[in-house]
Amino acid sequence: MAEVTAATVKELRERSGAGMMDCKKALAETGGDMEAAVDWLRSKGLASAAKKSSRTAAEGLVGVAVAGTRGAAVEVNSETDFVAKNEQFQAFVRNVSELALKSGGDVEQLKSASYPGGGTVSDALTANVATIGENQTLRRVRVLEVGQGVVVPYVHNQQVPGMGKIGVLVALESPAGADVLEPLGKQIAMHIAAASPQALHAEGLDADTIERERGIARDKAAESGKPDNIIEKMIEGAVAKFKKEAALLSQLFVMDNKTPVADVVAKAAKDAGQPIELKDYVRFQLGEGIEKQTSDFAAEVAAAAGTAPKEPAPTA
Template structure:
């Protein structure tokens, strides 16, 4: 049986919104597996949704850059938030974001690209930064979006500097409507994406494994209702359909008015502008998402050191 620490209970409580004792029981029942514990809470109706973590699991910065009808987003990680405030580090992320517009989003190719100023490649510059700043840093990921006609609009939530922050969004809108109308729409949709955290552009783009996980949770939850099998099946289908609708960007309800699906918001904007607008693609990079951050008990470390 894995030891259930107070830190793990606290983390589960923040991720699920469930009570402390329920979180402790969930971790006990699942031998400390965080994802399984979240699922356990949801089957018991103690966690209302698969709460998407907004907690930063790694430090550093997300950078976005737009040139014409093409946009790039990159993420560069560091060990501490202190480095993200370093001008040298910020300049590196800003420069790499601009370089990605030319090299594309393949990390190996981006790392091999020549860094401006004759300082070798991007990877060479990163190695130099690690030596001078004194912290490990990683060029983690990049993503490009572009349209043939229309606009790519960027948005940085809580920017620490223009184009740099912890949640970066790019929205690719294709169409022949006036560019100012497309950009105004793009800014609103980008803010929605930052807040609503869609998992894909449309329902067909959702990860099948994620859908199956939701179905399994729905099946177990519905089975506890004691209703007939045919009713249970309808409950499961309804739960999965609701999940798909709430996690695909085009079918999500616009956060600004809390009633209109994003697909309709785009259609309305196109009609008002007197031209065509299609939401083609998007990027949402949140710093550290998907990275497990190591935690330590400082007091325990000091005590251990004192014992020799």
């Protein structure tokens, strides 16, 4: 059983928006398991749906690059956000983003690619660690391509061109011109950055995630005291709502909050007189899903300076 501490209660409050005592009780009920505690709070109606992608738990940069009908997104992590401002680190992310266009979306293949100036991407990363003085990792890469159309990049919280905290790619397959597709792709990319869809369409949602939502809905419905047949309808209704809100094509477009994204694409195709297919997308948020170890920075500085308070001597 994990220990329930003030830090874990604080983390659960930040993730769930629930009250301190509710968070403390949830952790106690679930043996300190953070994910189970989130589910417990949601089943009691005390928290909104928690998204792992909202937990930025590592530093570094997300980079995007596009060439022709192909686009790539990469995430390179560092220990602190200071490194993200380092020009050497930024140059590495920029180069790797461009090299990723030929990687096929495989991290190991990208690491073994030739790096500008000699050696491999892996060699350059090792050199960065040595010269900058922080551990760094090339965490992931994704590549999108269309036969005809565009791949539109977008960076939210951009630090320098093509790099920031959230990187998005939108692949639009269409014979329509760039004057039609680029603005459409940019708006959809901004929607994706804000709405954080989990899949392109409902059929692509992770089965385990759906079952988790079903379990939460079942626990919540069971407390209603309604007949079993009504409870089943409540459960299926909740799952259907989750699917609609989690899949990109059925999400309500953030620009007007009433039109499904699929209808936005269909209208653009009708206006252009050309078919347009939202083929795929990528959304990388820096550090999503990574657990970051918290530390007392002031205490670390004091310890390094030799001024940390000493433990009192034991008394007889």
